[in-house]
Amino acid sequence: MRLLVIRILATLSVLLGVNYVAWRWLESVNWSAWWIAVPLVIAETYSLIDTILFATTMWRAKQRPRPTSPPQGTVDVFITTYNEPIELVMTTAHAAKRIAYPHETWILDDGARPEMEAAARAAGIGYIRRSADWDGKPRHAKAGNLNNALFQTDGEFLLILDADQVPDPLILERTLGYFADDPQVALVQTPQWFSNVDEADPLGSQAPLFYGPIQQGKDGWNAAFFCGSNAVLRRDALMQLGIVGYVRDVEASTRRTLRAAESLLAREAHRRSNEPELRAELSRLRAEVGAARSEIDEGGHIADVTFRVREAVDAASQRLVALDVARMHDDLAELQALPVQRDAELGVVVIDDAALARLAASDLSPLGAVDAVSALLDALRVDRPGEAQPLQPLATISVTEDMATAMQLHSLGWRSVYHHEVLAHGLAPDDLGTMLKQRLRWAQGTMQVLLRDNPLLKRGLSAGQRLMYFGTMWSYLSGFAAVVYLAAPVVYLVLGILPVTAWSVDFFLRFLPYFLVNQVLFVVVARGIRTWRGQQYSLALFPVWIKACVTSFANVVLRTPLDFVVTRKDKVAEGRVPWREIWPQLTAIGMLLLALIIGVGRVVVGTADGTGTLVNTVWVAYDLLALSVIIQAARYRGFGGEPPQEAVDREPSKGTA
Numbered sequence: 001m002r003l004l005v006i007r008i009l010a011t012l013s014v015l016l017g018v019n020y021v022a023w024r025w026l027e028s029v030n031w032s033a034w035w036i037a038v039p040l041v042i043a044e045t046y047s048l049i050d051t052i053l054f055a056t057t058m059w060r061a062k063q064r065p066r067p068t069s070p071p072q073g074t075v076d077v078f079i080t081t082y083n084e085p086i087e088l089v090m091t092t093a094h095a096a097k098r099i100a101y102p103h104e105t106w107i108l109d110d111g112a113r114p115e116m117e118a119a120a121r122a123a124g125i126g127y128i129r130r131s132a133d134w135d136g137k138p139r140h141a142k143a144g145n146l147n148n149a150l151f152q153t154d155g156e157f158l159l160i161l162d163a164d165q166v167p168d169p170l171i172l173e174r175t176l177g178y179f180a181d182d183p184q185v186a187l188v189q190t191p192q193w194f195s196n197v198d199e200a201d202p203l204g205s206q207a208p209l210f211y212g213p214i215q216q217g218k219d220g221w222n223a224a225f226f227c228g229s230n231a232v233l234r235r236d237a238l239m240q241l242g243i244v245g246y247v248r249d250v251e252a253s254t255r256r257t258l259r260a261a262e263s264l265l266a267r268e269a270h271r272r273s274n275e276p277e278l279r280a281e282l283s284r285l286r287a288e289v290g291a292a293r294s295e296i297d298e299g300g301h302i303a304d305v306t307f308r309v310r311e312a313v314d315a316a317s318q319r320l321v322a323l324d325v326a327r328m329h330d331d332l333a334e335l336q337a338l339p340v341q342r343d344a345e346l347g348v349v350v351i352d353d354a355a356l357a358r359l360a361a362s363d364l365s366p367l368g369a370v371d372a373v374s375a376l377l378d379a380l381r382v383d384r385p386g387e388a389q390p391l392q393p394l395a396t397i398s399v400t401e402d403m404a405t406a407m408q409l410h411s412l413g414w415r416s417v418y419h420h421e422v423l424a425h426g427l428a429p430d431d432l433g434t435m436l437k438q439r440l441r442w443a444q445g446t447m448q449v450l451l452r453d454n455p456l457l458k459r460g461l462s463a464g465q466r467l468m469y470f471g472t473m474w475s476y477l478s479g480f481a482a483v484v485y486l487a488a489p490v491v492y493l494v495l496g497i498l499p500v501t502a503w504s505v506d507f508f509l510r511f512l513p514y515f516l517v518n519q520v521l522f523v524v525v526a527r528g529i530r531t532w533r534g535q536q537y538s539l540a541l542f543p544v545w546i547k548a549c550v551t552s553f554a555n556v557v558l559r560t561p562l563d564f565v566v567t568r569k570d571k572v573a574e575g576r577v578p579w580r581e582i583w584p585q586l587t588a589i590g591m592l593l594l595a596l597i598i599g600v601g602r603v604v605v606g607t608a609d610g611t612g613t614l615v616n617t618v619w620v621a622y623d624l625l626a627l628s629v630i631i632q633a634a635r636y637r638g639f640g641g642e643p644p645q646e647a648v649d650r651e652p653s654k655g656t657a
Contacts, residue, residue, distance in 0.1 A: 002524070003061060009521040010055035016514040017048045023510050028500045037499040040488050043481035050478070051518060053471035058525050060220025060464075061213060064417065067177025075103040075172055075232075076155030080145055081163040082110045086119050088427075089163045093125050096161065101172035104155060110145045128152055134388040142228070143394040143401030147242075150393055155235065162229040164427040165192070171423040175232045178417045186237030186414035187406060189215070190230045190421060194428035202632040203435045204533040205428030213525045215418040223468035224418035225406035229426070237414050241405070242393030244412060249384065254302050258293040258309070262286055281319055285370065288312040313374050320370060397452045399562060400445025404453065407469055411460030430638035432630075433578035436544060443476045443548030444555075444562060451556040478538060479545030486542075486588050486623055489616040493599030496608055503611045536629040543584040577634045585630045592620050592627075 021044055030037040077096045081089045089107060096105045106126035109116045120127040128149045130139075140147070146160065157176065161167060175188045191211035197203075218224045226233070265286035272278040292309045296302060384390045395404035406416060429435040455461060455469035491497050500507060522531070554560040596617060602608035 002527075006058050006061065006521070006524055009517060009524060010058060013514070013517045013521050014052050014055050016510075016517055017051050020510040020514045021045055021048045023506070024500075028502075028504075028507065030498050030501050033497045033499060036484075036488060036491050036497060039484045040499040043484040046477065046481045050474065053467060053474060055521070056464075056467055057214060057217035057221075057471060058521075059217070061217045061525075062220040062418075063216060064219070064419065066174065067181050069177040069180035071101055071173055071176030072180055073156040073176060074154070075101065075157045075159060075176070076149075076153045077103050077105045077159045077161065077167075078108055078146060078149055079106065079161050079163060080108045080110070080142055080229075081116070082145075084163040086113070086116050089116065090119055090123065092161060092163055092166050093120065093123065095166045095169075096159075097123070097125060098169055099159075099167060099172055100169045101176065103159070103172065104153070106149060106153065108145050108149045110139075110142075126153075131388070137386070137388040138396070139388075140392070140396040141399055141401070143392070143396045143405075144388070146394050146401070147389065147392050147396075150235070150238065150242075151389065151391075158233045158235060158238075160229060160231055160233065161424065162426060165229050165424040166195075166426070167230075168423040171230075172232070174421060174423060175419055178419070179232075179234060182415060184413065184415045185417055186234045186409045187224075187226055187416040188232045188419055189224055189227055189416065190419045190423045191215075192227060192230055193422040193425055195425040196427050196430070196638070200632075201533055202629065202636045203429060203432065204537045204629070205435070207534065208529045209526060209531045209534055212420065212529060213527075216420060218468045219416070219418040221464035221468050222415055222462070223410065223465045224416045225469070225472075226402040226416075228400065228402040230424045234414075237409055237412075238393035238405075239391070240412060241395075241408050242391035245393075245395075245408070246384070246391050250302060251296065254296060254306060255293060258289050258296070262289045262293065265289065277323055278320070281316055281323070282370075285312060285316045310374075313370060317370050317374070398445040398448035399441055403446060403469070403472070404449045407449070407453065407455060407458065407461070407465075410465050411458055413460065430636075432633040432636065433576070433581065435633070436541075436578060436581050439541060440544050440548055443545055444552050446473050446476055447548055447552035448556055448562075449473065451552060475538075476545050476548060479542040479549065482539050482542035483546075485539070486592070489619040489623070490591050490595040492612060492616045493595040493602075493608075493620070496602065498612065503609070503615055533629065536626045539623070539626040540585055540630050543581070582630050582634060585627050589624060589627050589631075592624055596620050 021041075024041050024044060029041055077099065079089065079092055079096060093105060093107055099105075104126060106128055107116065107120045108128050109120075110130065112129040117127045117129070130145070130148050134144070134148065138144070150158075157179065159167070159172060171190070175190065178185050178188050192207075193211070194205050197205050215224050265282050269279050269282040269286060272282060289309060289312075292300075292305045295305050393405075394401045395408055398404050410416065429438055450470075450473040455466045455473070458466070461469070488499055492499070551560070551562060555562040599608060599613050599616065603610055603613050
């Protein structure tokens, strides 16, 4: 029944939204003030697409029963760490060791700390650090740490935990059954829940809407994705992913090499236009390379194809050497025939200058292009020398490995499960500065995936999966829309410039139903979950989202390095307000307040429209209420008491998963 209500509200929300935004574009854009009117209607269009994606997500919201099969299979528990306090890591490790289902526990120490190794050995817990093969090679952050450990362990399933995520003893009992129920399940994700967050949660860490309705909605489309921790993964699925990625990488590098060789040979053949024999030989070799590239595109075996190209290059080299030797004989004959004379004064032989110039202009080595092609082929290495290990099962295309890995698994036909039960408790950031770094990293990783492996274009994904992944990526573009939503009321209150043609009855009849139904849909979906903090941060973090988009674009397109920052989990706040990070929000607050004062003043003196001022005053009030969370967060210094009982005992859905 609830799902039916959600679908009705979702349909109404989309229809009313399309009606409103279409009217905005066709009837109400104030073209005389296009510089604010057009950005505003584009921002509203962005929000409509966001509504459509949210409605689509909730269309198949799934509340799963617990698995029917008993847990089975061997398990490795991986605890990833870099520089977290040893005591914190060992607290998680001891809890992991107490998990009821038989397993092996491993600490994956990317910091390679001797004291961490000693603590792990003393507790009888496995310890893994990177091998020497990683020295001087790309490390790929957490994904590299996990990939390194994959080849040093052999459990059929992997439970992955961040250093602070203390697991429930029953976490494997509650999740492993899904893999037995469906052999195509590669991933079971459980919520992340933080025990050091109080009721106010000024940093908005809990994310109950995401770890609940949104993941359940994605689960209905078989698109619930890996969130980096508190998840169980099937080793076979990851290894298949690594093999497929390896093959695709080798294919791509082979295509690039053959394309470069073909281009080089074409250029050299053109340069030899006055030497028919050389040109014919180079053109023949170029045709061989082109045929090889076509064969690979059609699915030909890379080893066989490249072997034939090497044979063709060797044969061409031999023929060109023969031509070269013949030409050297001709050059020697020409040298002997050069007109010479003896300088009586100096007692030396002098060669005619014109003849010498002709000799210098000739190319005595026609093998240059073929040698270059041979060198390119030699660079084709199946062992991927640029990487520490040929196979990289967890995705390395972003600073966050989770979403990218899940999307690759789904594209290969594997399934995922979202198990809605808190089975591990972690530590959220204790201060605003740390939280901002964490959110920036998440957003950067997501945008890197969008730019490098756009789900809308990715083979193997269903239409629903494409939309589910794209919806998450799309949400991080909201920073640009937020700037417009903050600027538009300021422009009207200060300058009296309308972005719409008029605050007419038509406007309210279209906008209010759309807005109200959208809010009702949100309330029904949330079903008692506190979501206001999340709504505040969706607007208040607009500088973070913009920075993430810009830096990710610079990284992927312009090859600018992207710093990877590990979230602090030592329960110690930085003790300072990150003014450099929050000045845009504070500036926006100041401008909104000033605009409000000016707008009210203009109404008092009779130079402003009362209806427009009222509408924009309400708009400003909402913006200020949303942005005020930044001030609360800046003053926050961590939750000092014991973890709230709700955070310790909470089960989102008793009796079901």
